[in-house]
Amino acid sequence: MSRTENPVLTPQVLVVGAGSAGTAAAIAAAETGADTLLVEASGHVGGTLARQLLEHSAGFHDAAGNQVTGGVGQRIVTLLQEYGGSPGHIPDDVSYTATRTPVNHSELSMCEAVLLRRAGVHLLLNTVVVDVETAAGTGGNEGGGTGTTVTAVVAEIPGRGRTTIRPGIVVDCSGDAVVFALAGASFQTDRADATQPGSLLLKLGGVDYAPLLKYAADNPDDLRPDSRIGAAGDDHANLWGFGKLLARGHADGRLSWRRTEMHLAAWPSRGEAVLNLTRTAVEPGASHGDAYLKLAQQVMETVAWFREYVPGGRLAYLAEVADRVGVRESRRIRGVVTLTEDDVKQGRRSAQSVGQGAFPIDVHDANSAGLSHTDGLASAYDIPYGILVGAEHDNLLAAGRCVSSTHEANGSARITATCFATGEAAGTAAALAVLDGVAPRLLDVGELQARLRQRGVIGAR
Ligand SMILES: Cc1cc2nc3c(=O)[nH]c(=O)nc-3n(C[C@H](O)[C@H](O)[C@H](O)COP(=O)(O)OP(=O)(O)OC[C@H]3O[C@@H](n4cnc5c(N)ncnc54)[C@H](O)[C@@H]3O)c2cc1C
Known part of the structure; x- marks a missing residue:
């Protein structure tokens, strides 16, 4: 044709x-x-x-x-x-x-x-x-x-x-x-040989911020120094850390890849969180199909880990996931x-x-x-x-x-x-x-x- x-x-x-x-x-x-x-x-x-x-x-x-x-x-x-x-x-x-x-x-x-x-x-x-x-x-x-x-x-x-x-x-x-x-x-x-890795960011809904922010306030050593924690009614917060919770998830075999820090872009008043945690190598200009399949596995492990290990995460659900592999x-x-x-x-x-x-x-x-x-x-x-x-x-x-x-x-x-x-x-x-x-x-x-x-x-x- x-x-x-x-x-x-x-x-x-x-x-x-x-x-x-x-x-x-x-x-x-x-x-x-x-x-x-x-x-x-x-x-x-x-x-x-x-x-x-x-x-x-x-x-x-x-x-x-x-x-x-x-x-x-x-x-x-x-x-x-x-x-x-x-x-x-x-x-x-x-x-x-x-x-x-x-x-x-x-x-x-x-x-x-x-x-x-x-x-x-x-x-x-x-x-x-x-x-x-x-x-x-x-x-x-x-x-x-x-x-x-x-x-x-x-x-x-x-x-x-x-x-x-x-x-x-x-x-x-x-x-x-x-x-x-x-x-x-x-x-x-x-x-x-040093191209930056790719990621799939994900958005969670249903996050209960009162316990999550209490954990952050009670565990300053698990967040970056001088982090502003804020309150559950706030519109925005930017939290970097949670390495202790990640280490537990990794030790228990829940997270198949090793990370020491997570970026959590929080919308506390909406109960939403965008997580930057997944990571894999990507080839410049490639189709990224293999990377996507690997990152999708990491996304689902992240959601399950968040529900089980992060205070306030029990009812969290995957609200949205990036529509493409993010290329840095x-x-x-x-x-x-x-x-x-x-x-x-x-x-x-x-x-x-x-x-x-x-x-x-x-x-x-x-x-x-x-x-x-x-x-x-x-x-x-x-x-x-x-x-x-x-x-x-x-x-x-x-x-x-x-x-x-x-x-x-x-x-x-x-x-x-x-x-x-x-x-x-x-x-x-x-x-x-x-x-x-x-x-x-x-x-x-x-x-x-x-x-x-x-x-x-x-x-x-
Ligand atoms: C995981 C991740 C987290 C990041 N975090 C931040 C952050 O918090 N804040 C920040 O400011 N930056 C962040 N960055 C960096 C930033 O997002 C990107 O570097 C920036 O958005 C790139 O913009 P761009 O316009 O160059 O390309 P893009 O925004 O990627 O746009 C390129 C466009 O070209 C189109 N395109 C590609 N090929 C073709 C084709 N053959 N024909 C037609 N169209 C085509 C694509 O569909 C796409 O829409 C992050 C990046 C990643 C991957």
């Missing part, structure tokens, strides 16, 4: 992936005046932040409490607050960062859709990018171009056939740098600039800054039982424009967790506030480049920074 051939689409800017970065990129590109198409493989917008049930966007402030992410990221939080889906930025209970930003993940997803519609973005859902066509230029590398462009992106709606998209510029916000991979790009290989780290592109651990730790300034990041370097190890290895940052670092610009193709930009960064630097840049920031910068750059008729690498960065400042982006000097 032949496939259906759909009409060829010719947007000025194509954004692939509607997660944090892709949503911000598409809104920014459309608002800058480009005809913008957003293509998403799943049936919804929001990506990992919404569908992994994180319930916390993080990274909006530096350690001193100065805001570092504004623009679209802040507009999403503000709209969510107006609808009552977030309290906004609140102090972090364990001072891991200055603030955390609780969000209801479904309402977040809806608010992002509202802003996409207001911006005039065209959206294709359930549409998977499966191929690209490239062309070598005719000596078009004067002024720094490589001469290789992506001339078409092929997307497929299963059962409805393929659609050819011929965009001016592509912004790859797929998390896995899918467009770069299909275009034959090479990737960062600084720590090829995947392919990282090779850009014209690479963000390094030193840049991040030194709070390095860049004349080509298009935003800022400040989240600690947060690296989880697939082979250790602890929650993570973290390095706090004294101050914010600049996001140089070049980490968004592909080094090997003339019309490819990237944003989100796949930006050009080393393994360690990515441990900070992957956080959602920073993904909003890189998305907004890449989307604005793509629109300006296509409207000015130049390759992204030849864009007047001063003009881009001025636009970003007008948009409320912080740190675009």
Whole structure:
């Protein structure tokens, strides 16, 4: 049977992936005046932040409490607050960062859709990018171009056939740098064997918080130092620990994998808890079927352990589980600039800054039982424009967790506030480049920074 051939689409800017970065990129590109198409493989917008049930966007402030992410990221939080889906930025209970930003993940997803519609973005859902066509230029590398462009992106709606998209510029916000991979790009290989593990987060309902918080108050040695415990009527709490209860479950054979700490994002007044505990190694860009089956086993063991071992857990039930394996780290592109651990730790300034990041370097190890290895940052670092610009193709930009960064630097840049920031910068750059008729690498960065400042982006000097 032949496939259906759909009409060829010719947007000025194509954004692939509607997660944090892709949503911000598409809104920014459309608002800058480009005809913008957003293509998403799943049936919804929001990506990992919404569908992994994180319930916390993080990274909006530096350690001193100065805001570092504004623009679209802040507009999403503000709209969510107006609808009552977030309290906004609140102090972090364990001072891991200055603030955390609780969000209801479904309402977040809806608010992002509202802003996409207001911006005039065209959206294709359930549409998977499966191929690209490239062309070598005719000596078009004067002024720094490589001469290789992506001339078409092929997307497929299963059962409805393929659609050819011929965009001016592509912004790859797929998390896995899918467009770069299909275009034959090479990737960062600084720590090829050290990719962060994947997880399936789960939400419990029916948690009785009075006994749970009493346990936390009576066992300060089983929680991170200086944890704010709060009361059963509180709206939010953020608890890290429960290592003693985990050890008992492990010793009794109830938990087949070893963990020494759990992150429990609590909504006490609702009796809900999001647990970050499961963990397995994942391969960048793979289908993750095996990982999902392993993590599903861990999810069910977690629920049973919680009922039996955690005070207040007896009537807990699995209310929701993430709809995909949560990927912390995947392919990282090779850009014209690479963000390094030193840049991040030194709070390095860049004349080509298009935003800022400040989240600690947060690296989880697939082979250790602890929650993570973290390095706090004294101050914010600049996001140089070049980490968004592909080094090997003339019309490819990237944003989100796949930006050009080393393994360690990515441990900070992957956080959602920073993904909003890189998305907004890449989307604005793509629109300006296509409207000015130049390759992204030849864009007047001063003009881009001025636009970003007008948009409320912080740190675009
Ligand atoms: C378990 C876990 C816990 C985390 N905890 C936190 C936290 O508490 N706070 C925080 O701020 N961050 C947290 N992070 C990090 C953060 O969630 C991610 O790094 C960030 O959401 C990545 O955003 P993104 O836009 O780059 O990618 P994503 O949000 O993953 O979006 C990529 C989108 O591209 C789509 N896509 C992929 N391939 C294709 C294709 N071929 N065609 C079309 N579409 C495609 C996907 O369906 C997806 O919607 C966590 C991550 C994980 C995995």
